[in-house]
Amino acid sequence: MRWTIKPKHAQEAIDHLSDALKVEDLIAQLLLQRGITDYEGAKAFFRPELSHLHDPFLMKGMGKAVERIQQAMANEENILVYGDYDVDGTTSVALMSSFLMETYPNVATYIPDRYLEGYGISFQGIDFAADNDISLIIALDCGIKAIDQIKYAKEKGIDVIVCDHHRPGGILPDAVAILDPKQDDCAYPYKELCGCGVGLKLIQALGSKQGKTIDDLLLYLDLVATAIAADIVPITGENRVLAYYGLLVINENPRTGIKALIDQTKKRELTITDVVFIIAPRINAAGRMKHGQHAVTLLTETNFAQAKQFASEIELFNTERRSLDQEITQEALIQIQQNQEEDKFTSVVYNENWHKGVIGIVASRLTETYYRPTLVFTKSGDKLTASARSIKGFDIYNALEGCSDCLEQFGGHMYAAGLTLLEEQYEAFKAQFEKVVSETIDPQLLQPEISVDAKIGMHQITPKLMRILKQFAPFGPGNMMPIFMAEGLKDTGYARCVGEGGKHLKCSVYQSGSNPIGGIGFNLGNKIDKVKGVQSFDAVFSLDENEWKGTVSPQLKLRDIR
Known part of the structure; x- marks a missing residue:
C-alpha cells in the first residue's frame, strides 16, 4: 500500500475556520479538505436541510416532461414506468410508480430481463408497451443511448421521457424530454445525481404542480438513499442532503419492503455502509438471479406479511448469488494465473458459462486482488457481454471509448461500465484494451493507495x-x-x-x-x-x-x- 498524506492547508485558512467554528485545528483541516471554508459552508455540511435542494425546473427538459405526464393523466393514457434491473433502476421504478399511483391508476411497471433483453430500453419492452395500449414510457436510470429503441417506440406511437444520469453519447435519442444533468447544455447545478435522484427531481416537479413540497416527499427518500449508496455516486451537495434524510427514513420509518429486509438482518441502526453491504446486495440479487421485477414488487408492497414473504424469497436469491460469485471468482483467478497475465496492465477474463448476473461482482473481486482495470466476459445470446471495473484515478469509460471500433455498445461511468461485442472481436479487443490502458495509465496508480x-x-x-x-x-x-x-x-x-x-x-x-x-x-x-x-x-x-x-x-x- 502507498500511504499518501494530503497536503496541509495554509495555517491562516485553518485559523480562520477554527476561530469561526470554535473547533480544533484538526477539525478545521478535515473540513477544508472537503471544500468547506466558512461558517455557512460548515452549517450546510453539518446540518443538511431539504430546503438546500435545487429547483427541479433548472434541469433541462423538466418542463416538457411534466407537461407530457400531465397530458397523459388528463387524457387517461396508460403510462409505463421502465427501469434497469439493478438497485438504482428498481428503486427508481418503485419511486416513480408509487408516486404516480397515489393519484392516477393507469400505471404499469417494467424491468427488462437481464438475460433475454440486456441492459436499458429493449425492443421487447416497447413491444410490451404497444401490446398493452401504452402511449407514454418514463425510462429511469437508462435511455440516454437508446437511439434505435426510442425511434422504434415513436414509430409505434409511443412517447418516451428519459430520466438518466449516465454520460450522453454524441447523438441524443429523439425523446419527448431528456432529463440528464450530464448533458453539456443542462444548467442544473448538481451533476452527480443517481438515476433514482433524477427520478426524485421529476416527482418533485410534478408534486409542485399539485401543491406538494419536498417535505411531502420525505418518505420516498429511503429509496433514493439506497440508490445513492448502491450506485457509489459522490455523497456531496444534493446527494448528501438526500442520503442524510433518506437514512433517517430508513432508520425511523422505512417503507414496508425495506423494513422487511432490515428485519432479516437484525441490525439496529443502519449507516450508508450497511445499506451498501446489507440492503443493496439483496435488492440487486433479484435482478442477478431471477428478475428485477421481484425487487420492485417488494419495494412497492404495503402489506407487511406479504413483504416478509417477498424478502425471504430475495434472501434465497442472495444466498445463491454469494455461492456463484465465490465459485466464478476462483475460476477467474485461476484463468489469470494459468495465462500468466499477472504482469499486465489489465485483467480480462472470459468463460461462456459464467452467470451474467454476478460478473460485475467478480470484476470487483479481481480488482481487489490484482488492482488493475478489469473486465469479466460471459456469453449472452450470440454476443459476449462484460462488466468493467476500474481502480482509483483511472477512467475506464474513456479507455473503452478508445476501443469503440471493437465494440457493439458500451456505457457507464469512470469506475464501472458494461459492454457487448461480437465473439470474433474478443481477442482484438483484449489486445487493444491492454494497449490503451498501458499507454494512458500512470503506473503509480497500479499500487493501491x-x-x-x-x-x-x-x-x-x-x-x-x-x-x-x-x-x-x-x-x-x-x-x-x-x-x-x-x-x-x-x-x-x-x-x-x-x-x-x-x-x-x-x-x-x-x-x-x-x-x-x-x-x-x-x-x-x-x-x-x-x-x-x-x-x-x-x-x-x-x-x-x-x-x-x-x-x-x-x-x-x-x-x-x-
Whole structure:
C-alpha cells in the first residue's frame, strides 16, 4: 500500500475556520479538505436541510416532461414506468410508480430481463408497451443511448421521457424530454445525481404542480438513499442532503419492503455502509438471479406479511448469488494465473458459462486482488457481454471509448461500465484494451493507495473528537471517512490474531504518555509481527466505537501497518 498524506492547508485558512467554528485545528483541516471554508459552508455540511435542494425546473427538459405526464393523466393514457434491473433502476421504478399511483391508476411497471433483453430500453419492452395500449414510457436510470429503441417506440406511437444520469453519447435519442444533468447544455447545478435522484427531481416537479413540497416527499427518500449508496455516486451537495434524510427514513420509518429486509438482518441502526453491504446486495440479487421485477414488487408492497414473504424469497436469491460469485471468482483467478497475465496492465477474463448476473461482482473481486482495470466476459445470446471495473484515478469509460471500433455498445461511468461485442472481436479487443490502458495509465496508480487526511497523536482521540466525526456522516465518495496516521505506536502486549484462521488482528496500542486504545485490523492478521515484540510501529486507521457490556470506547479501525 502507498500511504499518501494530503497536503496541509495554509495555517491562516485553518485559523480562520477554527476561530469561526470554535473547533480544533484538526477539525478545521478535515473540513477544508472537503471544500468547506466558512461558517455557512460548515452549517450546510453539518446540518443538511431539504430546503438546500435545487429547483427541479433548472434541469433541462423538466418542463416538457411534466407537461407530457400531465397530458397523459388528463387524457387517461396508460403510462409505463421502465427501469434497469439493478438497485438504482428498481428503486427508481418503485419511486416513480408509487408516486404516480397515489393519484392516477393507469400505471404499469417494467424491468427488462437481464438475460433475454440486456441492459436499458429493449425492443421487447416497447413491444410490451404497444401490446398493452401504452402511449407514454418514463425510462429511469437508462435511455440516454437508446437511439434505435426510442425511434422504434415513436414509430409505434409511443412517447418516451428519459430520466438518466449516465454520460450522453454524441447523438441524443429523439425523446419527448431528456432529463440528464450530464448533458453539456443542462444548467442544473448538481451533476452527480443517481438515476433514482433524477427520478426524485421529476416527482418533485410534478408534486409542485399539485401543491406538494419536498417535505411531502420525505418518505420516498429511503429509496433514493439506497440508490445513492448502491450506485457509489459522490455523497456531496444534493446527494448528501438526500442520503442524510433518506437514512433517517430508513432508520425511523422505512417503507414496508425495506423494513422487511432490515428485519432479516437484525441490525439496529443502519449507516450508508450497511445499506451498501446489507440492503443493496439483496435488492440487486433479484435482478442477478431471477428478475428485477421481484425487487420492485417488494419495494412497492404495503402489506407487511406479504413483504416478509417477498424478502425471504430475495434472501434465497442472495444466498445463491454469494455461492456463484465465490465459485466464478476462483475460476477467474485461476484463468489469470494459468495465462500468466499477472504482469499486465489489465485483467480480462472470459468463460461462456459464467452467470451474467454476478460478473460485475467478480470484476470487483479481481480488482481487489490484482488492482488493475478489469473486465469479466460471459456469453449472452450470440454476443459476449462484460462488466468493467476500474481502480482509483483511472477512467475506464474513456479507455473503452478508445476501443469503440471493437465494440457493439458500451456505457457507464469512470469506475464501472458494461459492454457487448461480437465473439470474433474478443481477442482484438483484449489486445487493444491492454494497449490503451498501458499507454494512458500512470503506473503509480497500479499500487493501491491509502489517502491519509491527517497525522494525529493518541492524546487527540477524545470523546469530543468522536462526537464531531460522527457528524461528518454519511460517508462515501467525495466525503470518505477520515483516515488518520499515527507514528511511534507501541503494543501493550495484548496483540493477537482472531477470527477464522487468524485472519484479523486485534490489539491495544499507546504512544508515550497516552492511554491505550483498542484496535481491530480486518484481514491484517498476517501483520502481527509488525506489532508484537517490536519497539514501535506506524499505522493508518479510521476511528469508530466499540461497544462491550454497555461500555462504549473509541477504537482504531486499522487499514495498514508498517
